[in-house]
Amino acid sequence: MIISISVMMGFRHEIRQKVIGFDSQISIGVRPVVTSDTVTDIASQTLISRRDLLPVYDVLPRDAKVNFSVRQPAILKTPDNFSGSVIKGVDADYDWSFIRGNLVEGVVPDFNSDSTMYHIVVSRTLSRTLGLELGDKLDAYFLGNDTYRARRLKISGIYDTHFSEYDRNMVFGSLGMLQQVAGVPDSCATLVEINGLPDDDAIDATASAIANTYIEQLYTGKSDRHYAVVNIHDSAAIFFNWLLLLDTNVSVILTLMSLLTALTLVSSLFILILRRVNMIGILKALGASNRMIRYTFVILATRLLIVGLLIGNVIGVGLLYVQRATGLVPLDPDAYYLDHVPVMIDWGTIAILNISIIAVSFLVLLIPSAIVTTIPPSRAINYE
Secondary structure, three states: OHHHHHHHHHHHHHHHHHHHHHOOOEEEEEEOOOOOOOOOOHHHHOOEEHHHHHHHHHHOOOOOEEEEEEEEEEEEEOOOOEEEEEEEEEOOOOOOHHHHHOEEEEOOOOOOOHHHOOEEEEEHHHHHHHOOOOOOEEEEEEEEOOEEEEEEEEEEEEEOOOOHHHHOOEEEEEHHHHHHHHOOOOOEEOEEEEEOOOOHHHHHHHHHHHHHHHHHHHHOOOOOOEEEEEEHHHHOHHHHHHHHHHHHHHHHHHHHHHHHHHHHHHHHHHHHHHHOHHHHHHHHHOOOOHHHHHHHHHHHHHHHHHHHHHHHHHHHHHHHHHHHHHOOOEOOHHHHOOOEOOOOOOHHHHHHHHHHHHHHHHHHHHOHHHHHHHOOHHHHHOOO
C-alpha cells in the first residue's frame, strides 16, 4: 500500500511539474473582436500589456508570479533537414528552474544581454532530428501576414525532459527577439503566464476569480476587451485525466489489499481462538465475561497486525528510498514520459494509512471474535 500510494503521488508530482514547466498554471490572452462591417487589425487586438492586468492584481495570491511571453510557430531549417516547432519567448524574470533541472548540455542564456537575443534552448529530441549539436546555428522561418521572416539562431542549451509531447516542439528563446519578429511593442506580449500557486485548488480558484473579474469589467463597460483565461487543467486535460486513471488503479489496489488484510486477520484470529479453547473455558469458569475474552483475542490479533505493519513499513519505505536515490526500476519514456518509476515519500500520508489500517482491522475483528460467546465452558475445558 505504501509503495502504491508513493508511486501514484510521484507520478502526479512529476507529470504536473513537467506540464507546468512547459506551459503555465494560468494563462491570460485577448480574443479579437471581428465584425463584418469593419476591418480590424486582429494582431494588435490580441496584444496584452501590464495595464490589462490592473483589474486582477487584487485577486492574485501574494506568491503568484506573472510573466509575459510571446509564442510563435516557426520552421527550423538546416542544410539537410527541417522541423516545425513553437518558439516561446520569455522575459528576464522567467523561472528557469525547470529547464535547468533537465539541462543536459550547455547553459540557459542570459536574455538581459543583447548579445544573447538570438540564442535558444532546444530539446535533445529536436537537436537529434535536425542533426545539431551545442553551439550550432540554424535558420528559423516565422510565418505570418502572408509573408515570412528569417532569423539566424544559435543553440546555447539542450534539455531532455522525456516528455515527448513537448520535447518535439517546444523551443525557448528571447522575448525581445520574438517581439521584433511579430511586431509586438516592448511593453506588450501575446500571453501572460501566472505561476507560483501552491496546489490544484488554488489554480482553479484563482483562474475563476480572474475570469469573473474580467467578465464584470466587460459587463459594467469598464473594458471592451474579451480576455481568455485558461488554467493548466484545461490546456493539459489529457495528462490530468491520465493521472485520474492512475488514481483509480491505486484505489483498486488498496481495496484488494484491504480485503486480503481483513481475511488474513480473521484467519489469524480463528487460529488464536482454536489454540486457546481450553483457556477460554477456564476463564469463563472463573467468571470472565464474553466481552472481556473477545477483546483479549482482538488485542492479540491487533498486536500481530502492528508487528506486521512495522515490518511492512521498514521494507516499503526502504525500497522507496532506494528507488528515489538510484532510479533502480526503469520505465519507457515514450510511454510514461519518465525514464524511471517516480516516488514521493510523504510521512503524513504514511501515518494516516497506518492508523486507518489499525482502525479498520480492529472493527473487522470484532465480528468473528463473537465465536468466543458460543463456546460453553464445560466443553471448552475438555477440548483437545
